[in-house]
Amino acid sequence: MKVEVGSTLWFLLRDRAAVISAAFLLAVALAAVFAPLLTPYAAQGMGDPDLGSKFTAPGIKHPFGTDGLGRDQVARLMFGARRSLSMGVLVVVAAMIIGTPLGLIAGYLGGWVDEALMRVTDVFLAFPPLLLAIAIAAALGASYVNAVAAIAVTWWPWYARLARAQTLSVRERAYIEAARGIGVRHRVIMRRHVLPNILTPIVVQGTLDVGTAILVAAGLSFIGLGTQAPYADWGVMISDGRLYFLSGRWWLSTFPGLAIFLTAMAFNFLGDGVRIAADPRLRRVL
Amino acid sequence: MALLSIENLTVEFNTPFGAVYAIRGIDFTLRKGEILGLVGETGCGKSVTGRSIIGLLDDNARITAGRILFEDVDLLRLSDAAMHEVRGNRIAMIFQDPATALNPLFTIGAQIMDVLRAHRPAKRGDLKTDAMSLFADVGLPDPAQMMHVYPHQLSGGQQQRAMIALSLAAEPDVIIADEPTTALDVTIQAQILDLLRVLQRERSISVILITHDLGIVAETCQQVVVLYAGRVAEKGAVEAIFAAPQHPYTRGLLAALPRPGSRGSDLQVIAGAVPSGLERIAGCAFAPRCEYVMEICRGQQPAFSDIKQAHQSACHLHETFADA
Amino acid sequence: MTALTFLLRRLGLSVFVFIGVLVLTFFVSRVIPGNPAALYAGARPRPEQVAAIKVKLGLDKPLPEQFLVYVRDLLDGDLGESYHSRRSINTDLSIFLPATLELVIAAVIIALILGIPVGVLAGAYPGSVFDYATRLAAVAGVSVPSFWLALIAQFVFFSTLGWLPLGGRVSRDISLFYPIAAQTGFYIIDAAISSNWRAFFDALHHLILPALVLSAYPLGITIRMTQASMLEVLSETYITSARAAGISQRVILFKLALKNAIMPALTVVGLSFAYSITGAFLVETIFSWPGVGKYVTEAVLNVDFPVIIAVTLVVTIVYILVNLFVDLLQALLDPRVRLG
Numbered sequence: 026m027k028v029e030v031g032s033t034l035w036f037l038l039r040d041r042a043a044v045i046s047a048a049f050l051l052a053v054a055l056a057a058v059f060a061p062l063l064t065p066y067a068a069q070g071m072g073d074p075d076l077g078s079k080f081t082a083p084g085i086k087h088p089f090g091t092d093g094l095g096r097d098q099v100a101r102l103m104f105g106a107r108r109s110l111s112m113g114v115l116v117v118v119a120a121m122i123i124g125t126p127l128g129l130i131a132g133y134l135g136g137w138v139d140e141a142l143m144r145v146t147d148v149f150l151a152f153p154p155l156l157l158a159i160a161i162a163a164a165l166g167a168s169y170v171n172a173v174a175a176i177a178v179t180w181w182p183w184y185a186r187l188a189r190a191q192t193l194s195v196r197e198r199a200y201i202e203a204a205r206g207i208g209v210r211h212r213v214i215m216r217r218h219v220l221p222n223i224l225t226p227i228v229v230q231g232t233l234d235v236g237t238a239i240l241v242a243a244g245l246s247f248i249g250l251g252t253q254a255p256y257a258d259w260g261v262m263i264s265d266g267r268l269y270f271l272s273g274r275w276w277l278s279t280f281p282g283l284a285i286f287l288t289a290m291a292f293n294f295l296g297d298g299v300r301i302a303a304d305p306r307l308r309r310v311l
Numbered sequence: 312m313a314l315l316s317i318e319n320l321t322v323e324f325n326t327p328f329g330a331v332y333a334i335r336g337i338d339f340t341l342r343k344g345e346i347l348g349l350v351g352e353t354g355c356g357k358s359v360t361g362r363s364i365i366g367l368l369d370d371n372a373r374i375t376a377g378r379i380l381f382e383d384v385d386l387l388r389l390s391d392a393a394m395h396e397v398r399g400n401r402i403a404m405i406f407q408d409p410a411t412a413l414n415p416l417f418t419i420g421a422q423i424m425d426v427l428r429a430h431r432p433a434k435r436g437d438l439k440t441d442a443m444s445l446f447a448d449v450g451l452p453d454p455a456q457m458m459h460v461y462p463h464q465l466s467g468g469q470q471q472r473a474m475i476a477l478s479l480a481a482e483p484d485v486i487i488a489d490e491p492t493t494a495l496d497v498t499i500q501a502q503i504l505d506l507l508r509v510l511q512r513e514r515s516i517s518v519i520l521i522t523h524d525l526g527i528v529a530e531t532c533q534q535v536v537v538l539y540a541g542r543v544a545e546k547g548a549v550e551a552i553f554a555a556p557q558h559p560y561t562r563g564l565l566a567a568l569p570r571p572g573s574r575g576s577d578l579q580v581i582a583g584a585v586p587s588g589l590e591r592i593a594g595c596a597f598a599p600r601c602e603y604v605m606e607i608c609r610g611q612q613p614a615f616s617d618i619k620q621a622h623q624s625a626c627h628l629h630e631t632f633a634d635a
Numbered sequence: 636m637t638a639l640t641f642l643l644r645r646l647g648l649s650v651f652v653f654i655g656v657l658v659l660t661f662f663v664s665r666v667i668p669g670n671p672a673a674l675y676a677g678a679r680p681r682p683e684q685v686a687a688i689k690v691k692l693g694l695d696k697p698l699p700e701q702f703l704v705y706v707r708d709l710l711d712g713d714l715g716e717s718y719h720s721r722r723s724i725n726t727d728l729s730i731f732l733p734a735t736l737e738l739v740i741a742a743v744i745i746a747l748i749l750g751i752p753v754g755v756l757a758g759a760y761p762g763s764v765f766d767y768a769t770r771l772a773a774v775a776g777v778s779v780p781s782f783w784l785a786l787i788a789q790f791v792f793f794s795t796l797g798w799l800p801l802g803g804r805v806s807r808d809i810s811l812f813y814p815i816a817a818q819t820g821f822y823i824i825d826a827a828i829s830s831n832w833r834a835f836f837d838a839l840h841h842l843i844l845p846a847l848v849l850s851a852y853p854l855g856i857t858i859r860m861t862q863a864s865m866l867e868v869l870s871e872t873y874i875t876s877a878r879a880a881g882i883s884q885r886v887i888l889f890k891l892a893l894k895n896a897i898m899p900a901l902t903v904v905g906l907s908f909a910y911s912i913t914g915a916f917l918v919e920t921i922f923s924w925p926g927v928g929k930y931v932t933e934a935v936l937n938v939d940f941p942v943i944i945a946v947t948l949v950v951t952i953v954y955i956l957v958n959l960f961v962d963l964l965q966a967l968l969d970p971r972v973r974l975g
Contacts, residue, residue, distance in 0.1 A: 147648070148655030151958075152951050153909040155916060160660070160947040163935060164667040164674065240780055244917050247782050248932045263783050267921065270786050271794050271801075282783030289778035297774075365879050370761075399881025411872040415971060416894045425891070426880045461970040477880055 043298025046291035053288060057106035070100035072255025080269070083276050090276040092265060098276065101257055102284055108258035109285070112173055112251070113239035117231045119177035121184045125220075125227055128188025133196060133215055139189070146182035154179070155244055162250040169258075172251040176241055180234075187230055191223035198222075229299055236292025243285050259285045313380075314517055315341040315364070315485060320377035322359050322368070324588070331588035333359045335541035335596075336376065341485065341534075344515040346507070348528035348549070350564075351538035352585060357521045360538075361487045364519070365404050366394045381485075400430055403478035407490040409470035413462040419446075419473045420458030423480055430481040445476040449506060468499035475506065479514075486510075489521045504531050525568050529553055537561050540586050540596035543615075547622030557624035560597045595627065603628055641966055649959050656951050661705050664944045665698070677718035678938040714945040719937040724945045727930060732949065733820025734804060735915050735926030741842055742849035742911040743904065746857045749850075751893075751900065754861025758896070759888050761866060769858060776855025785848045785918040792844055799844045802923035809837045845922040849914040853907030860903045864896040871895070898969060905961045909954060 061067040069075060074094035081091040089098035131142035149157070162175035195201065196219070204214050245251040246260030257265065259281040266277025322334040334356040341347050349357045362368045364379055366386065379386040386397065406412035414422055423442045439458065446454035449472040462470055471491060478486055488507065492500035508531060510516050520532055528535050528549060536546040537560065545558040556562045563581040583600035586592060595601070598608040607627050616629040668674045672689040680688075689695055693704040708715070714724040757769040792799040800806065804822055805815070813834045815825045823842065826835035868874065869892055877887050912928075919928035927946050934942035 144651060144655070147652050148659055151652045151656055151955055152947070153912045153954050155913040156947050156950060157659075157663075159916065159931065159935070160663050160943050161667065163938075163940060163943045164663050167935075236778065240778070243780055244782070244913075247780075247917060248920075248935050250935060260780070260782075263780070263786070267786060271789060275790065278783060278786050282780060282786070285780045285783065286775075286778055289780075290774055293774045293778055367875055367878055395881060395883070397881075398879055403881075404876065404879035406872055406876055408872065412876040414873040414877070414891055414895065416898070416969065417891070418970075422877075425877070425882055425886060429880070429882045429886070463971050474876070477876070481881060 040298040040302065042294040043302075046294040046298070049287065049291045050295065053106055053284075054110065056103050057110055060100070060103035060107065064097065064100040064103055066097035066100035067104075069096035070104035072096075072257070080274055089280045090274075092262075092277055093269070098262075098280055101262060102259070102280060104256070105258045105262055105281060106284070108169065108252050108256065109239055109243060109260070109288075112169070112176075112242035112246075112258065113235045115173045116176045116180060116238040116242060117234050119173065120180035121227060121231050123177065124181035124184025124186075125188045125223075127181070128185035128190075129192050129215055129219060129223065131185070132189035132192030133211070133219060142185060142189070146185055149179060149182040152179065155241060158241065158245060159248070159250065162245055167250045167253060169252045169256075172242060172245045175250075176238065176245065180238070183234075184227060184231070187227055188223055191226055192219055195219055195222045229303060232299065233292065233296030236289040236296070239285065239292070240289050313340045314343045314382065315519075316378075316380040317360070317364070318378045318380065320360065320363060320379065321375045322356070322363055323373050323375055324369075325371045325373065329589060332541055332591075333372070333588060334363070335592065337536075337538065337541070337543045339536045339543060339546055341517050341519060343484075343517055344511065345533045346511055346518040346520055346531055347534040347536065348532035349519055349521045349536050349538065350523065350525060350528055352523060354585060354588070355538040356541040357523075357538050358489055361404065361489050361519065361521050364485075365398055365402050365487060367398075367404075399426060399478075399481045399483065401483055402485045402487065403481070403483040404487045404489065405471070405474050405478050405491050408494040409467065409474045410462065410494070412474055413470060413477075415462055417461075418458065419460050419462065419465070423473075423477050426477055426480040441480075445479055446473070448479070449473070449476045450502075451476065466499075467495050468502060471495060471499075471503050472506065475503075475510075479510070479516075482514075483516065485517045485519065487519045487521070490523070491520070492527065493522075493524075500527075507531065525564055537564070540592065541588070542596055543625060544597065545622075545624040545626075551622040557622070557629065558597075558626050559601045559603055559628070561624075595625075638966065642963070645959065645962055645966075649955055652955060653952065656948070656955070657706060657709070658702070660944055660948050660951075661702050663947075664940070665692075665694070665701055665705070668940075674938075674940045675718065677940070709948070714949070715941040717934070717939055717942050719934070719939040719942075724942060727942075728927065728945070728949060730820065731925060731927045731930045732953075734822075734924060735912070735919070735928060736953075737821045737823065738842065738845055738849065738919070738924060738926060739908060739911040739915055741846035742914070743853060743907045745846055745850040746853035746907045746911075747904065750854045750857025750903075751861050751897070754858045754900070755865050755888060755893055755896065757858065758862040758865025759869065759892075766862075769862065773855040773858040773862075776851045776858070778855075779851055780917075781848060781851065781914040782917040782921060784851055785845070785921040788844055788848050789921070800841050802841075802845075802921070804841055804925060805834060805837050806841075809834050813837075845918060845924055848918055848922075849911045852910045852914060853903070856906055856910065857900070857903045860906075861896060861900045864899045865892060868892045868895045898965060901961060901965050901968075905954075905958045908957050912950060912954065 056063060060070060064070060074096060075091070076095050078087075078091050078095040079093055081087050081095070083090040087097050087099065089102065091097055092101065127142055131139040157179045158172075158175045161178055162172050165171035165175060201214060201218055204218055242251060243258065243260030243263075246258050247264045249264070252258040252261050254261075262281035263278045266274065266281070270278045317337060317339050319336045319338060320334055321336045324331040324333055337356070337360065339347070349360060351357050359368070359372070363374060364386065368374070374387060377387070381397070381401065386394065389397065413419070420439075420442055423445060424438050427438045427441055442458065443454035446457045451457050451469060451472050457473070462473070465473065491507070492503050495503065504527065507518055507520070511518055520527070522528060532549050534547070535549050535552055537544045537552075537558065539560050545552060545556065545561045552561065553565070556565050560581070567581065581600055586596055586599065592612075594607070594609040594611055595613050598604050601608065605627060611627075613625045613627045615623040615625050617623055665671050672685045672692070672694050673680055675688045675692060676684045693701050696704070712725065714728065716722065717724055717727065720727075753769055757766045760766055789801060793801045813831055815822050815831060815834045815838070816829045818825050818828065822838040823835065826832070826838055874887060874892060877891055882891070915926060916928040916931055918924075919926045920932045923929070927950060931943060931946050933939070934946075
């Protein structure tokens with residue numbers, strides 16, 4: 026897949042769902058980055074209790090209400106976005122950093138190296154998603170960083186396979202053959218000539234995957250293997266509110282759940298838009 | 312007697328780059344019981360013409376003008392349901408690559424029975440007998456076994472015979488054959504063309520044979536329509552046109568035809584390229600490549616002039632000759 | 636490719652993957668943790684407990700030897716003992732695994748029964764309102780966090796409408812007065828074969844909500860894949876030739892095209908299964924469903940590492956078998972593989 030940036034952008038802008046999604050994600054990202062400036066309850070966002078205003082229902086002072094420790098849920102959500110979004114992005118980036126070079130080397134060298142790598146990815150992909158991540162996170166101990174590491178370790182095979190497939194299609198091109206012909210070393214060819222040519226589709230795929238990564242990370246946090254108190258991400262907030270949910274304190278779990286839902290949906294719509302815009306064969310569908 | 316008349320048929324495709332003109336107004340007539348060759352290079356609109364007749368254009372295609380009269384009924388004005396009655400029953404189609412035109416997951420027998428069932432509800436036993444007799448008619452060996460055979464188990468020639476059997480199932484009056492032999496070996500080609508001729512003679516089926524190969528036309532057809540860039544360049548009886556081609560494009564095509572005894576260097580090729588479908592063409596579409604091009608050719612589209620009865624050509628040269 | 640070579644290659648691959656999974660889980664349980672013995676001994680272990688575990692698991696021996704011990708125990712069918720409950724994990728799993736499988740299979744069936752026809756129709760009429768609505772639903776299905784959807788579903792169908800029970804596999808009075816005779820461990824099946832219809836309907840009643848929630852993600856995947864596969868099949872020449880032969884739209888969509896579209900769509904069976912299992916790990920606790928998901932989430936809270944590793948291994952083996960089954964089924968349905 027060769028991505029033409031100009032025409033891709035043009036088709037993307039015609040896709041209303043993708044444009045709205047991008048705007049939404051930008052807003053969420055800004056809210057996360059500038060959270061301390063945007064809320065008067067920054068300290069509560071980072072975990073400080075305010076026991077005087079426990080379980081306040083949504084109102085003017087607290088639009089999304091407060092939790093059992095009296096913390097403003099808007100602030101919690103904005104600070105939670107920092108964790109949830111960063112987990113999603115870090116998982117994908119880490120998985121790409123592990124997977125891309127392996128896939129590149131396998132695709133470039135071929136032979137038994139290639140065969141070995143593909144069989145290793147088979148083994149990783151034989152686990153139902155999340156399950157292996159739970160085991161690894163449990164082995165490493167529950168924490169934000171370990172959760173990211175655990176998911177990334179189960180996720181790299183996808184990028185390894187994509188990088189390998191892209192390398193196979195690039196490897197036979199004339200300039201690579203030429204470089205090999207004049208005796209350029211393999212390592213240099215891989216880094217200078219192959220890598221830049223396979224990077225775009227991998228980065229596109231990675232962008233699409235962030236939504237799913239956020240969902241999985243929220244899942245790990247929900248069962249207690251991710252972000253630890255006093256901090257919270259959206260998965261932890263749903264988990265914290267769960268016990269009160271059916272007894273009238275509906276706002277505790279509802280808003281963080283909506284946040285994950287809408288963010289994941291936005292990544293999906295944006296992803297579909299990018300995929301269609303980047304692939305001329307799919308454009309007719311629009 | 313005219314069975315099928317195409318009048319001023321014009322088809323456009325919507326694409327991200329704007330409208331592409333696939334057919335720029337063509338006219339021709341198919342008479343009962345004859346084989347008409349529709350010839351031209353890739354992209355000249357011959358397949359689109361076939362698809363327009365049977366009403367199976369892609370979603371992004373639009374018929375912007377013209378009529379398709381079948382027994383004096385305009386097919387373009389028929390409802391979907393009425394057109395559905397025409398397909399298979401009155402007009403059938405066979406395709407270039409039989410390997411992709413047959414469903415890989417159903418037996419040949421199941422596929423032909425589906426067609427039979429669609430057109431005349433009957434008892435299963437009858438359908439089976441009919442199916443087997445159709446297989447025999449198109450020269451497939453062991454019709455009983457054919458009922459249980461999947462497409463991939465047949466050779467290319469046998470697949471095309473099966474496809475022809477399918478198209479015959481509902482006893483249509485017209486078969487549109489879109490490059491039916493292009494994907495086949497030369498010897499098999501001849502057999503399939505023979506089969507089409509036999510069917511035409513014995514069942515008095517009319518055939519529109521879409522091809523890029525003038526050799527096939529010479530062997531198989533009675534009438535020929537030469538298309539260039541979505542327009543008719545020349546049309547008429549095969550003998551007349553092969554004996555005395557009038558349009559410079561037809562002459563070029565005939566000259567490019569390899570003949571027995573000709574060496575490679577003798578092959579003539581027409582210089583230049585076909586105009587893109589995105590262009591509007593004011594004059595003669597062939598003007599940029601024509602060795603006889605005149606001032607008038609670039610500005611005015613040539614009308615048809617009768618050379619003789621049943622032989623017409625769209626070229627300004629004829630008018631010049633007529634004036635002289 | 637003949638059927639036999641396909642079968643042998645596929646089986647060979649499964650065996651290889653199985654061995655790989657053993658190695659990987661061994662690695663996760665013995666090499667990744669800083670002190671595996673402490674992890675196996677649970678939260679706040681006493682030193683003599685750690686020492687005992689070290690000897691029992693052979694952790695004082697070199698890694699290759701440890702691996703042999705690990706494999707030998709598994710081949711003996713010994714998955715170890717839960718630190719927390721001191722019960723044999725084998726016994727626990729024999730109760731919890733059928734509960735999860737019942738739930739997961741119900742979710743897969745819902746996903747396929749709803750997803751395939753919807754995907755077929757959406758693929759058949761691209762650009763229609765139905766197509767857009769379907770796409771939206773499919774994206775929503777794969778974007779919604781299952782554990783949140785579970786809470787919302789409980790709020791709507793239990794708290795507000797009162798149509799469905801909050802959780803559990805059967806009502807308390809049913810388990811007291813009409814106990815289900817355990818045979819397969821699938822309550823629906825066990826109740827049906829013992830003609831215990833009261834329990835059957837009660838179990839079904841309890842199954843609906845969690846199964847629906849779990850089916851959201853696989854449903855989204857099924858719709859997307861069926862629709863994409865249908866779009867591709869409908870552009871094939873054999874569909875045009877069927878149209879040209881005058882075959883009706885109904886036969887074309889639901890007989891000719893569906894059979895072709897379902898071949899790649901069959902892979903969604905495996906995927907649906909995988910995602911339902913993933914979902915089960917997150918929502919079983921919410922529905923008090925006594926399955927392996929609840930077992931594992933409780934193990935996470937209790938730092939009950941042997942349970943986590945055992946469940947990972949067993950569930951993955953089930954998943955490998957499901958994928959093997961789906962692949963063989965696919966081969967069986969395709970005449971080009973079967974007869975080629």
